[in-house]
Amino acid sequence: MEENQALTTDPKFAELDEFIDNLPDKKGMLIGVLHKAQEIFGYLPAEVQHHIAQKLDIPESTVFGVVTFYSFFTMKPRGKYQIKVCLGTACYVKGGQKISDRVKEELGVTGDEPTPDGLFSVQEVRCLGACSMAPVMLIGERDFYGRLTPDKIPQIIESYRRKENKK
Template structure:
């Protein structure tokens, strides 16, 4: 059922990871973490594959994927922007930051730009409360963001990165 034709097919890597686990069903969450790292997201087909591999109903896999906010069933943009919505950031203007990002990117939180460059999301506290309000782009933290111009400049840095010839997924 699965397409194994492409040369950089991540399925064999995933299967090997699963085969090497001493306990499989008990490690469903660990497997999903690994799969999301390999594939970038967890589409239906992949969930079904994992279910078969572990010999459990695919409804159970879906149940777990949909329960945890860390897992995503939609492909993400090249850069993931996360606005911290912890209480400390909230009282220091995280909502304004989020609105400004939504305005500049032209998307709502949870969406991806049409050029697949940015996904905008929010998360709860990254522990950099001293820098509130903060956002994180691909793991890099930007703090004390109050001016729209600052945000524009940061986004511009990512926009001006040389584009990859093809995006092979």
């Protein structure tokens, strides 16, 4: 009972409920609802998946199956700025692992966990589709960096920190 009370008082759940309640037809909207939930919460923990299953009147196993099938959904917290470092063949050969190592060193992380301030997380990916600019990384959905060297990483990361400090 306490869990349900916490859910109903959490403004993030209220925002998700409003989104779901305003859908003209809930049938077939699971992926859209999951995208919205991940936008609101930053990730899709078990309690969010449970809540979505109840609101859409579908089995939790269906929600879990979709979350685990599609790579753009995550059940682990991610940073506000998600850094994807390419380790595909061209990038790897041209130093992609050194780029990834330097990013993690600058951020003080070892895996894909978010930084303590919640600003950054790092993910090593197999291809970003820009082999001619190897090694490359993508921050968020649009900020693309190519022909990287480890020495460029501190300046790039610092530009995002400055952006946050201006807010």
